[in-house]
Amino acid sequence: MSKSVFYHAGCPVCISAEHDIIKLIGKDNVEIVHFGEDASRIPEAENAGVKSVPALVTPTGNVLHINFGASMEDVKA
């Protein structure tokens, strides 16, 4: 994977972090995944090691949990 993936759930903390991340690394370098719009991506995120959102998975597969919006359990509820 050559892009980072930013997973979020639409919470205010998530949206704020999304704007920051896009400004910092450029919108062409990051795919935005909103679980509220596409819950089918949740297992993929969990497999990548995402424990809470918002989170950024880097091209090398590292997970950066940014601030704290919601746990993955909350997202699935």
Add this chain to the structure above:
Amino acid sequence: MSKSVFYHAGCPVCISAEHDIIKLIGKDNVEIVHFGEDASRIPEAENAGVKSVPALVTPTGNVLHINFGASMEDVKA
């Protein structure tokens, strides 16, 4: 301020996040501050809203707390 500032305290989580951030946004776009080497920057970070490290303060002044290495209280101890 035109650069982001990445504050950390040398913990393994911090170092890992530092490498990721530098790769993502470029080393010319971020100043790295290590509290273990320069504790005098701690008040500046707290004033910026940093609650734990590692944290990235964006050029617009937003604070992104990334993963969790140590609280600011731990850093000062």
